[in-house]
Amino acid sequence: MTLIRVFTALFALLSSTVLAVTPIKVEGSQFINAATKKRFQIIGVDYQPGGASAYNEENKSDPLSDGDICLRDAALLQRLGVNTIRIYNLNPGLNHDLCVSIFNAAGIYLILDVNSPIAHESLNRVEPWTTYHKGYMERVFGVIEAFKDYPNVLAFFGGNEVINEDAVKQVPAYIRAVQRDMKQYIANHSPRPIPVGYSAADIRDILADTWAYFSCNIEDDPDSISDFFGLNSYSWCGDATFESAGYNTLVDQFKDTTLPVFFSEYGCNEVQPRIFTEVAALYGKQMVSAMGGGLIYEYSQEDNDYGIVELHENNTATTMIDYDNLMEQYSKIDIALLESVDQAGATKKPVKCTPDLIKDDKFFENDFKIPPPTEGIPDMIKNGISSPNKGKLVEVKETNVKFDVFNKDGRKLEGLQIKILEDFQSNLPGENTSGAPGEPDFGSEDKEDAATSLSRSNVLSLLAIGAGATLLML
Numbered sequence: 001m002t003l004i005r006v007f008t009a010l011f012a013l014l015s016s017t018v019l020a021v022t023p024i025k026v027e028g029s030q031f032i033n034a035a036t037k038k039r040f041q042i043i044g045v046d047y048q049p050g051g052a053s054a055y056n057e058e059n060k061s062d063p064l065s066d067g068d069i070c071l072r073d074a075a076l077l078q079r080l081g082v083n084t085i086r087i088y089n090l091n092p093g094l095n096h097d098l099c100v101s102i103f104n105a106a107g108i109y110l111i112l113d114v115n116s117p118i119a120h121e122s123l124n125r126v127e128p129w130t131t132y133h134k135g136y137m138e139r140v141f142g143v144i145e146a147f148k149d150y151p152n153v154l155a156f157f158g159g160n161e162v163i164n165e166d167a168v169k170q171v172p173a174y175i176r177a178v179q180r181d182m183k184q185y186i187a188n189h190s191p192r193p194i195p196v197g198y199s200a201a202d203i204r205d206i207l208a209d210t211w212a213y214f215s216c217n218i219e220d221d222p223d224s225i226s227d228f229f230g231l232n233s234y235s236w237c238g239d240a241t242f243e244s245a246g247y248n249t250l251v252d253q254f255k256d257t258t259l260p261v262f263f264s265e266y267g268c269n270e271v272q273p274r275i276f277t278e279v280a281a282l283y284g285k286q287m288v289s290a291m292g293g294g295l296i297y298e299y300s301q302e303d304n305d306y307g308i309v310e311l312h313e314n315n316t317a318t319t320m321i322d323y324d325n326l327m328e329q330y331s332k333i334d335i336a337l338l339e340s341v342d343q344a345g346a347t348k349k350p351v352k353c354t355p356d357l358i359k360d361d362k363f364f365e366n367d368f369k370i371p372p373p374t375e376g377i378p379d380m381i382k383n384g385i386s387s388p389n390k391g392k393l394v395e396v397k398e399t400n401v402k403f404d405v406f407n408k409d410g411r412k413l414e415g416l417q418i419k420i421l422e423d424f425q426s427n428l429p430g431e432n433t434s435g436a437p438g439e440p441d442f443g444s445e446d447k448e449d450a451a452t453s454l455s456r457s458n459v460l461s462l463l464a465i466g467a468g469a470t471l472l473m474l
Contacts, residue, residue: 020105021152022424026195026227029257029345035424041338042262042293044084051302052117055089062091070099072401075418078106081330081429086111086295092142097394100150105396105420107427109154114143125167128174134376141185145388148190155195172213177371180224184381195227199264202233209364216353221370230264236278238271254290258348263294273321279329315403330429411437
């Protein structure tokens with residue numbers, strides 16, 4: 001029995017008492033549930049409470065370090081129908097056991113970025129050779145170590161929107177170098193394979209070349225290929241159509257994909273409130289063969305005005321009308337359609353990298369020469385990083401949310417909790433919907449502190465209506 005198989009067997013044995021999901025694997029152009037053998041489509045939300053500015057090296061917290069907050073958000077996400085969240089900025093030195101275990105118990109997978117906004121924790125797109133070094137990769141490997149033992153970690157992003165009009169043409173090769181190093185580290189130190197990929201900006205002028213560069217196979221550097229391809233796309237605004245949003249062109253581009261493709265961000269906010277009619281298209285017959293789902297941007301309401309939930313200083317929360325609209329769209333998804341495996345797609349193989357794949361060499365080198373690992377990186381890949389922080393699943397004992405949560409009308413969601421799913425289950429829309437709206441209580445101090453979305457003007461209008469009704473009765 002190989003060492004990897006021994007690790008896998010031990011991992012399964014130790015996790016059996018708390019396991020709620022099974023790891024997802026890549027087969028050709030699809031994500032596949034390793035236990036049920038069904039296709040896995042991402043029904044997800046991007047999750048970074050506080051935004052990028054909330055993360056810094058000195059912080060003793062990150063989005064997965066406070067169990068009570070994670071329980072609140074996991075309950076709202078489970079209620080919404082989400083099966084996956086993406087988290088951008090994490091501190092690999094913190095304890096994430098309870099938070100990850102809560103999301104695991106709720107049947108929610110995690111896709112994690114290994115970079116952060118801090119300069120030495122990401123690649124410099126203008127001078128990537130200055131940032132690809134032992135110190136940077138030690139941070140990347142630290143994230144892998146901290147999360148590799150959780151079964152609900154679906155994948156890692158090795159880069160996010162690094163390639164754009166400001167990037168030099170050398171940076172794509174460095175992203176592939178980072179992916180190669182990550183995949184080799186995972187192969188040597190993880191109990192199971194964990195997919196690694198890239199999240200691209202939807203810049204149509206360079207999208208075809210970006211896709212071609214990351215999806216082709218370099219024969220003498222095969223580990224550098226992306227296992228999947230994420231696309232941050234905001235082209236569907238308001239009540240758009242399949243054609244007006246350009247989704248038809250995306251289907252044409254990715255219909256023959258050899259690896260999973262999904263929206264790593266979507267949800268245009270130019271028209272508000274958002275009605276999310278693109279959900280029906282993304283999970284419908286026209287797109288399901290080309291796309292593997294997507295992640296709505298984003299969970300918490302930040303300065304950029306993309307949120308579906310308002311979070312307050314006293315840890316209470318208010319769901320916005322966008323939350324309800326998204327929940328309604330999710331409820332219409334044909335799950336049987338999503339879970340059906342495309343047998344042809346499951347056997348697709350990547351094409352060989354050749355110069356003719358790149359149509360415009362302004363942003364990409366077409367020789368596909370990937371930088372070798374710099375000094376110190378090969379030793380870490382072989383022997384591991386020093387004193388890594390390693391996570392593990394723990395028992396989730398508390399399921400009831402501790403903080404008050406209100407809906408858009410100011411009604412408290414009574415009985416809000418996570419439902420701990422059975423082994424190998426993942427969350428699905430409409431199945432786990434705790435939190436029934438109670439009666440409004442406008443005098444509640446908690447509601448005043450929470451600054452619920454039921455505005456003062458709406459309250460005054462209701463009072464005026466009530467006064468008018470009283471006069472009529474008199």
